[in-house]
Amino acid sequence: MKQIDLVxxxxxxxxxxxxxxxxxSGLSSLIIERDFKVGGQLVKQTHMFFGSEKQYAKTRxxxxxxxxxxxxxxxxxxxxxxxxxxxxxxxxxxxVTLLQNDKYIKVQTNxxxxxxxxxxxxxxxENNDLPGIxxxxxxxxxxxxxxxxxGQNVVMVGSGNIGLIVSYQLIQAGxxxxxxxxxxxxxxxYKVHASKxxxxxxxxxxxxxxxxxxxxxxxxxxxxGKLDDKWEFIEGTDEELVVDSLCISVGLSPLSNLLSMIETxxxxxxxxxxxxxxxxxxxxxxxxxxxxxxxxxxxEEASSAIVEGYLTGLVVAKKLGFVHPNYDELYLxxxxxxxxxxxxxxxxxxxxGLEEIMR
Amino acid sequence: xxxxxxIICRCEDVxxxxxxxxxxEGYTSxxxxxxxxxxxxxxxxxxxxxxxxxxxxxxxxxTPINEVKTHKVRPLISGVKLKSIxxxxxDES
Numbered sequence: 001m002k003q004i005d006l007v008x009x010x011x012x013x014x015x016x017x018x019x020x021x022x023x024x025s026g027l028s029s030l031i032i033e034r035d036f037k038v039g040g041q042l043v044k045q046t047h048m049f050f051g052s053e054k055q056y057a058k059t060r061x062x063x064x065x066x067x068x069x070x071x072x073x074x075x076x077x078x079x080x081x082x083x084x085x086x087x088x089x090x091x092x093x094x095x096v097t098l099l100q101n102d103k104y105i106k107v108q109t110n111x112x113x114x115x116x117x118x119x120x121x122x123x124x125x126e127n128n129d130l131p132g133i134x135x136x137x138x139x140x141x142x143x144x145x146x147x148x149x150x151g152q153n154v155v156m157v158g159s160g161n162i163g164l165i166v167s168y169q170l171i172q173a174g175x176x177x178x179x180x181x182x183x184x185x186x187x188x189x190y191k192v193h194a195s196k197x198x199x200x201x202x203x204x205x206x207x208x209x210x211x212x213x214x215x216x217x218x219x220x221x222x223x224x225g226k227l228d229d230k231w232e233f234i235e236g237t238d239e240e241l242v243v244d245s246l247c248i249s250v251g252l253s254p255l256s257n258l259l260s261m262i263e264t265x266x267x268x269x270x271x272x273x274x275x276x277x278x279x280x281x282x283x284x285x286x287x288x289x290x291x292x293x294x295x296x297x298x299x300e301e302a303s304s305a306i307v308e309g310y311l312t313g314l315v316v317a318k319k320l321g322f323v324h325p326n327y328d329e330l331y332l333x334x335x336x337x338x339x340x341x342x343x344x345x346x347x348x349x350x351x352x353g354l355e356e357i358m359r
Numbered sequence: 360x361x362x363x364x365x366i367i368c369r370c371e372d373v374x375x376x377x378x379x380x381x382x383x384e385g386y387t388s389x390x391x392x393x394x395x396x397x398x399x400x401x402x403x404x405x406x407x408x409x410x411x412x413x414x415x416x417x418x419x420x421x422t423p424i425n426e427v428k429t430h431k432v433r434p435l436i437s438g439v440k441l442k443s444i445x446x447x448x449x450d451e452s
Contacts, residue, residue, distance in 0.1 A: 001451065089434030097434065104443040106451075119406045124375060129366040212360075257404060260432040268425035274410065275429065 002107045004030045004080075006316060007096050009087050009258065010115035012040020013302045014294025016068040017309025018113050018316070023075040025317030025324040030080045030107065031072070032087055032098060038072075039065035040117060041137065042302055044144040046172075047165055050190075054337055055303035062144075068306070090258045092287065111289040111316050114259060115309065118252035118273060118295035123157065126212035132219030136166040136249035143173050151245030155222060156180040157210050163249035164193035170247075171200055178241055179203040181210060183227055183250075190346070211238065213246060222246055252299045259296070262287055271353030272298035278359045282315040283308065286359065291316055298353055300341075307337045367415075368408035370401020378412065382419050389416065389430045399430040402437065 006022055008015045011033030019029045031038065045061020056064045072079050082100060089097035094112060098105040120135035122128070134142075134150055136158070142148045154175055156167045159182035167177045180197065185207050187194045194204060207227045214221040226237035253274040260266060265278045265286035276297050277285045284291050293312040294305035311334040314324055324330060342350055362376035373396045386392050389399070389412060398412055399405030409429045417424040 086437055088436050088439055091434070099437065099439055099443070102440060102443050104439055104447040106447065121410060122407050124365050124367060124411050126361055126364045129369055212364075253406070253410060255406065257406070257432045257436065261434060261436070270425065 001095070002105065004028070004107055004109045005320060006030070006111045006113065007032065007107060007109040008113045008115060009096075010040070010117055010294070010296075011035070011038030011081065011083070012115060012117050012294060012305065013042055013064070013068060014117070014296075014305040014309035014312075015040070015113065015115035016072050017306045018115060018293055018313035019079045020068070020071045020075070021310045021313030021324070021330075022317045022322070023072075023078040025314065025322040025327075026078075027317040027320055027322040028078040028080075030082065030109075032085050032096075033081065033083045034086050036084055038069055038081060038083065040302075042068070044137075044140040045302070046144055046169060049301075049303060051301070051303040051341060052337070054333075055306055055341070057303075061302065064302070064306075087258060090261050092262050094289065110320055111291065113291045113293055113312055113316060114256075114296055115292070115294045115305075116255040116258060116296045117305075118254050118299050120248070121251045121253050123210065123248055123250055125210050127215065128213060130213050130215045130219045131217070132215070132244055133213060133246045133248065136162050136247050139245075139247050140166055140169065143169065149173060149175060150247070151243070152176060153178060153243045154245040154247055155210075155224070155241060155243050156247045156249060158182065158249035158251070159187045159189055159194065159204055159206075160249060160251065161189035161193055162252075163247075164189040164197060166247060166249060167202060168193065168196055168200075171197075171202070175245075177202050178243060179205050181208045181224060182206045183209045183231055185229070209233075210246065214240075219244055219246060252295065254296045254299060256296050259285065259290075259292070262290065264290065265359075267357055269298070269353045269356050271349040272357070276357055278357050280359045283312045284315075289316075289319065297357065298350065300350060304338060304341050307334050307341065310334050311338070367411045368396070368398040368401065370403050370407070371397040373398055373408070375415070378415055382415065387416060387420050389413070389428055393430050404432070404436055405430055 006029040008031045011031045042061040042065035051057040085100040088099050096107045139150045211223040211225045225233040259277045293308040365375035393399050398408045413427045416427045
């Protein structure tokens with residue numbers, strides 16, 4: 001069986017940052033990535049990020065991915081990367097089983113960082129399986145990774161930051177965005193993103209949602225309606241729109257099923273997106289030497305995932321006897337950065353959610 | 360709403376009608392429903408349908424959604440050919 005000091009599951013912003021910090025401390029690791037390349041969701045983010053310089057603010061997501069990947073490639077002796085590889089089993093004695101091109105591989109490790117991220121939530125409405133109905137993330141992958149347009153006339157469901165940003169990117173790509181629907185009475189995302197859309201004449205319809213999709217072989221039309229304060233459709237407010245694509249952006253949910261598999265203590269916290277593991281201040285779960293970083297322990301921005309990755313990599317290395325020369329200074333700095341990223345009114349629900357999962 | 364056109368689990372093609380019929384028969388836990396409808400047993404392992412089923416159970420049983428349990432997750436999380444497992448064993452010995 002293959003022996004590795006540290007297995008990092010997921011090669012997105014959290015996983016890459018964790019590997020870098022572990023390597024700086026002298027600890028070797030194996031990054032396992034399901035996709036054909038590392039970088040996670042950052043590889044399809046063409047917009048510039050917020051935050052501070054330490055989290056690469058004012059840099060486009062795709063360029064942040066390059067920075068993080070290059071950092072990891074500086075340690076070829078310490079960091080191994082397996083792409084096109086899925087973790088199929090996780091066991092309490094820290095055996096990880098992998099599948100790479102039909103090859104089944106067993107790995108024995110001392111510590112695990114689970115950085116699997118999150119997946120898109122879906123909506124239940126009539127004909128929600130028609131071709132032409134996408135998750136916003138899928139649309140970003142199609143457009144920004146593969147250069148394929150999803151359609152010509154699109155309606156976006158959800159006005160969180162992802163919904164707003166992807167709507168803007170659709171317009172940049174020459175697609176007609178008819179409107180953005182938001183079930184709540186207020187726009188979910190940052191005003192700066194919403195304003196960009198409004199300046200381009202895109203209507204953001206609050207208290208509205210998708211009622212049903214219509215089409216034979218593929219999406220041809222949708223019916224939308226106005227919602228009352230209990231989120232029920234108000235009769236007589238139906239409106240039919242001719243579209244060939246519908247983009248669903250109603251939030252993300254942590255990809256925490258590997259943690260459930262080893263019976264980590266978990267809790268459903270809606271502010272964090274769903275089922276998340278209980279963690280201590282160093283991101284260790286209820287199972288010793290199993291750590292988490294990034295969206296898997298609460299959906300946030302990529303900037304937080306990067307810092308959580310650094311923090312976790314630093315801490316895990318120390319626990320396995322590899323202390324970073326600047327441990328104390330870095331530890332405080334990462335904690336401080338996370339606090340800053342979560343400050344302000346937009347971070348309120350997140351802070352409450354994170355309090356709930358502290359062990 | 361036409362419940363038979365609302366897809367809850369796209370891996371196993373389960374509709375809202377299928378789900379409601381079972382709930383009305385008295386199956387009100389994810390594990391029971393999984394055994395009959397196979398929700399959570401397809402390629403996505405409940406990542407898509409999990410929250411939708413949770414919401415329907417929450418509504419029907421009048422339980423807050425955070426108290427509605429989802430299914431037990433077991434290895435292996437995706438399809439692995441027996442051939443691959445045997446070959447890995449041979450490599451080890």
